[in-house]
Amino acid sequence: MKTVLVEGPYFEDLKLDEFLEPAPSATITDGYAAIQHMLIGGRLRLPLDRHLSEMVTGSDNALVDPSLAFGVAVGQTTYGTQHVMGNLFYRGVVLKKPVYIGDTLSTTTKVVALRQNKPKPGRTTSGMAVLEIKVRNQRDEEILHFWRCPMIPCRDNDVVTGHADDLSKISSNLSQESLQQAVPEKWDLGLFHKKIKGEHFDDIEEGTHFKVKARDTITTAPELVRMTLNLAMTHTDADASSHGKRLVYGGHTISMAAAQMVRAIPNVVTHLGWRHCDHVAPVFENDILRSEIVVEKKTPLKSGGGLLDLTIRVFAERGENAPEPGKDIQVLDWGLIVLMA
Numbered sequence: 001m002k003t004v005l006v007e008g009p010y011f012e013d014l015k016l017d018e019f020l021e022p023a024p025s026a027t028i029t030d031g032y033a034a035i036q037h038m039l040i041g042g043r044l045r046l047p048l049d050r051h052l053s054e055m056v057t058g059s060d061n062a063l064v065d066p067s068l069a070f071g072v073a074v075g076q077t078t079y080g081t082q083h084v085m086g087n088l089f090y091r092g093v094v095l096k097k098p099v100y101i102g103d104t105l106s107t108t109t110k111v112v113a114l115r116q117n118k119p120k121p122g123r124t125t126s127g128m129a130v131l132e133i134k135v136r137n138q139r140d141e142e143i144l145h146f147w148r149c150p151m152i153p154c155r156d157n158d159v160v161t162g163h164a165d166d167l168s169k170i171s172s173n174l175s176q177e178s179l180q181q182a183v184p185e186k187w188d189l190g191l192f193h194k195k196i197k198g199e200h201f202d203d204i205e206e207g208t209h210f211k212v213k214a215r216d217t218i219t220t221a222p223e224l225v226r227m228t229l230n231l232a233m234t235h236t237d238a239d240a241s242s243h244g245k246r247l248v249y250g251g252h253t254i255s256m257a258a259a260q261m262v263r264a265i266p267n268v269v270t271h272l273g274w275r276h277c278d279h280v281a282p283v284f285e286n287d288i289l290r291s292e293i294v295v296e297k298k299t300p301l302k303s304g305g306g307l308l309d310l311t312i313r314v315f316a317e318r319g320e321n322a323p324e325p326g327k328d329i330q331v332l333d334w335g336l337i338v339l340m341a
Helices: 030-038 049-055 065-075 177-180 189-195 221-227 251-263
Strands: 086-091 104-116 126-136 140-152 208-212 270-281 288-300 305-319 324-341
Touching: 030 065, 030 221, 030 251, 049 189, 065 104, 065 126, 065 140, 065 251, 086 208, 140 305, 177 270, 221 251, 251 270, 251 288, 251 324, 270 305
Parallel strands: none
Antiparallel strands: 086 140, 086 270, 104 126, 126 140, 208 288, 270 324, 288 305, 305 324
16 A cells, blocks of 8 residues: 655745646635625625625626635645745735636746745744745636745754745835726726715825724634635644644734724725735734724825725734733734725
8 A cells, every 4th residue: 555645845845936736726606705704704895785896896796805815815825835834924916806706716826935044943944935926717817916925844954955045025016007007997986985975085184093992803713724725734733833822824814904994994995905914923813903004195096086005003912821922912014005986
């Protein structure tokens, strides 16, 4: 009999310019949307209101919450990061095309930079891998093109790979042109403005600092991991975590932050891009998260409405039994660009 150990690669197994094993394509159904809403509680209007979505977007299918589309896309990239210790950052995220219920997402993942970390006594040898990710729909339209940087352990704690790429070349700059091109041309933002009462783009002031009082506790974290096809063992097996406790998938934290942002700015139409997204500390199940949002910049659109540049900072409170107990531990620094009517 032949015995095969099924596991993903370690850092020294990765090679520059290789494409990692592709995940199954995933059709985003109403079931996906319902589970995402149950776990996260997102409040964007178009994904929740099919009739409003049809009137504004012109599509027969409801808009998919962009956090769900991104979560599935990242989950599809995790063949190469099954041993991941944590994801450090995302760069260059632009939602080039909206995703609707019934769309099928397919993702390719390429290794474009590798850097071994300096060894430290008593710590697992590891390295950082920059992955270039492209996501297309069933019409072969590019939905997303971005980079993420996971930290992955080495199989051999004494290995010297020689990988020393400069990761700073992965720029967080997004051109205003790329963002404006991502605004769906056929959407009727004027109708959204007319139908929905409350503050819209013209009513929001630059420099406003929102502190959202309502906090939210991270629960059912492994369920979201499984739904998004995420293979990282640290999210489902405490023994596979460098913290001795299951690590919450970064997309879970990001989605919670997006939901809390809409409490502060209820009439956001959709997300368009991320200037940066840095996981500055780990998140664990049962952490209680709160968010602060700063309106950094407003960019009007000729067709009406405009883009808001937001900085979202998320803070965690965790109890004495947690690996890193404390209050107001910053866990996320996110530069999000949203569309408003």
